[in-house]
Amino acid sequence: MNISIIGTGYVGLVTGVCLAYKGHKVFCVDKQQRIIDSISRGVSPIYEQQLDSMLAHVIKNDELKATADLSQAVMDSEITIIAVGTPYIGGQIALTYIKKAVYEVGAILKNKKDYHVVCIKSTVVPTTTDTIVLPILKQASGKELGDFGLVMNPEFLKEGEAVQDFLNPDRIIIGAIDEKSYEVFKNIYQYHFDAPIIKVNPRTAEMIKYASNSLLATLISFSNEIAAISEEAGGIDALKVMESVGLDKRFTPKVRGELIKPDATKYLKPGRGFGGSCFPKDIKSLISFSVKIGYDPKILKSVIAVNELQVGRILCTLKKELLRIEDKTIAILGLAFKANTDDVRESQSIKLIKELMEAGAKLKCYDPAAVEKAKKELLGCDGLEFFNDYREALAGTDAAILMTDWKIITDIPFSEYVKFMKAPAVFDCCRALDHDKAKLFGVKYIGIGFRK
Numbered sequence: 437m438n439i440s441i442i443g444t445g446y447v448g449l450v451t452g453v454c455l456a457y458k459g460h461k462v463f464c465v466d467k468q469q470r471i472i473d474s475i476s477r478g479v480s481p482i483y484e485q486q487l488d489s490m491l492a493h494v495i496k497n498d499e500l501k502a503t504a505d506l507s508q509a510v511m512d513s514e515i516t517i518i519a520v521g522t523p524y525i526g527g528q529i530a531l532t533y534i535k536k537a538v539y540e541v542g543a544i545l546k547n548k549k550d551y552h553v554v555c556i557k558s559t560v561v562p563t564t565t566d567t568i569v570l571p572i573l574k575q576a577s578g579k580e581l582g583d584f585g586l587v588m589n590p591e592f593l594k595e596g597e598a599v600q601d602f603l604n605p606d607r608i609i610i611g612a613i614d615e616k617s618y619e620v621f622k623n624i625y626q627y628h629f630d631a632p633i634i635k636v637n638p639r640t641a642e643m644i645k646y647a648s649n650s651l652l653a654t655l656i657s658f659s660n661e662i663a664a665i666s667e668e669a670g671g672i673d674a675l676k677v678m679e680s681v682g683l684d685k686r687f688t689p690k691v692r693g694e695l696i697k698p699d700a701t702k703y704l705k706p707g708r709g710f711g712g713s714c715f716p717k718d719i720k721s722l723i724s725f726s727v728k729i730g731y732d733p734k735i736l737k738s739v740i741a742v743n744e745l746q747v748g749r750i751l752c753t754l755k756k757e758l759l760r761i762e763d764k765t766i767a768i769l770g771l772a773f774k775a776n777t778d779d780v781r782e783s784q785s786i787k788l789i790k791e792l793m794e795a796g797a798k799l800k801c802y803d804p805a806a807v808e809k810a811k812k813e814l815l816g817c818d819g820l821e822f823f824n825d826y827r828e829a830l831a832g833t834d835a836a837i838l839m840t841d842w843k844i845i846t847d848i849p850f851s852e853y854v855k856f857m858k859a860p861a862v863f864d865c866c867r868a869l870d871h872d873k874a875k876l877f878g879v880k881y882i883g884i885g886f887r888k
């Protein structure tokens with residue numbers, strides 16, 4: 437099939453490249469010329485594992501084309517997938533980009549004779565597709581449902597693992613407004629993807645996306661609350677607590693006695709709290725939507741409240757352990773909001789850096805991929821140094837804070853902390869290190885949810 441995609445960011449580009457890889461002809465449209473130029477050269481504008489080589493392949497074979505010409509892309513395709521941003525602004529989800537993109541597509545459909553399916557892939561609050569998108573499409577095209585189709589098809593990929601997540605989905609949700617567009621979408625997925633296809637209405641599809649992100653964020657805040665109680669009590673290792681909770685077969689199913697996921701702490705691990713471009717804004721958007729329609733979502737509000745305490749709690753522990761923080765030089769290991777990405781949007785590490793700067797500490801920051809984006813985010817902050825080698829960041833410091841669990845960071849041998857730091861003390865905010873081993877090397881270990 438010929439597919440056009442509007443918005444070629446994390447979701448749009450990964451969707452486009454993967455669908456092109458599966459044999460579709462894809463037109464990627466973005467309003468940013470630098471993105472179009474980069475894709476046209478076969479170079480991914482975002483840092484994502486496997487994406488560069490796959491993009492180069494589909495560009496070389498003419499299976500994917502990047503363009504600013506929306507009109508041509510819609511005319512030459514049978515389906516348009518909208519994957520523009522839906523930020524949280526002024527206390528609610530901002531649908532500005534969605535509305536604009538939908539209007540533009542509708543206006544083009546006015547002059548198109550053939551049936552065309554429009555798909556909302558962006559995360560939008562329930563009722564958006566049927567009460568906002570559909571009327572705009574009708575008005576802009578002068579047509580009725582049936583002349584065009586409409587589908588809400590949420591995306592569940594994780595940054596850093598986006599390609600694998602897209603190619604191996606856990607489920608495919610098709611929230612079609614009409615039967616014909618459901619069939620079109622089912623055909624895109626059923627032959628190429630080995631996952632259950634769930635047929636629902638658009639509002640249910642929209643809610644499935646929010647419920648999924650909300651549950652994952654709830655597990656994280658729940659684990660961090662257990663960690664906070666454990667720290668206050670002392671003598672409890674909250675990581676062991678949550679690992680043991682996670683081993684319950686109701687969370688971690690076993691096949692023939694083997695754990696499917698040996699890591700029983702996915703989303704149950706105490707840590708620095710969640711960040712990124714999705715959890716914070718999606719949970720807040722659902723809260724505001726819920727309040728607007730008359731329900732006060734107490735659990736979701738607490739999920740955000742607990743998360744917002746995390747950076748303050750880390751700072752508080754640091755102050756207790758290091759005493760005069762303003763005299764200290766601290767290495768920050770990891771700037772991205774999670775491993776395997778250069779994305780620093782809503783990164784807990786960036787938030788902690790701002791607090792530490794405020795407290796007067798001198799900081800030496802390291803990340804294997806996110807230094808450039810972090811520099812932009814922290815523009816104007818004095819007393820900050822950035823390094824592309826963790827050894828240089830560790831050199832001469834009084835403490836190291838592990839904020840992002842990149843493998844290159846969690847693999848740093850304790851001997852290197854001893855060798856490079858002035859006083860080897862590690863604050864493990866990802867609970868990725870072995871505290872017994874740290875002791876053997878003479879490294880002082882402080883961890884979230886771990887106080888002797």
Ligand SMILES: NC(=O)c1ccc[n+]([C@@H]2O[C@H](COP(=O)([O-])OP(=O)(O)OC[C@H]3O[C@@H](n4cnc5c(N)ncnc54)[C@H](O)[C@@H]3O)[C@@H](O)[C@H]2O)c1
Pocket residue numbers: 442443444445446447448465466467468471519520521522533536537557558559560591592593594595713714
């Ligand atoms: N990032 C993720 O991991 C992820 C995963 C699942 C769902 N989502 C959802 O998908 C949506 C997109 O997220 P993202 O992270 O890919 O956003 P992004 O900011 O990386 O990309 C959005 C792109 O849309 C372009 N754009 C905006 N309006 C346009 C228009 N009218 N015409 C052409 N291009 C336009 C922007 O230039 C930008 O490149 C959001 O709703 C998000 O919540 C994101």
Ligand SMILES: O=c1ccn([C@@H]2O[C@H](COP(=O)(O)OP(=O)(O)O[C@H]3O[C@H](CO)[C@@H](O)[C@H](O)[C@H]3O)[C@@H](O)[C@H]2O)c(=O)[nH]1
Pocket residue numbers: 559591592593594595596649652656701702703704705707708709710711712713714715718773774
């Ligand atoms: O055990 C965990 C797992 C994650 N996190 C944090 O939670 C945030 C989100 O992490 P993750 O879910 O791995 O990455 P995202 O790319 O933000 O993906 C989430 O948000 C996407 C956008 O909606 C969804 O598509 C994905 O399914 C959903 O996992 C990050 O700050 C992580 O550090 C933890 O603190 N503990």
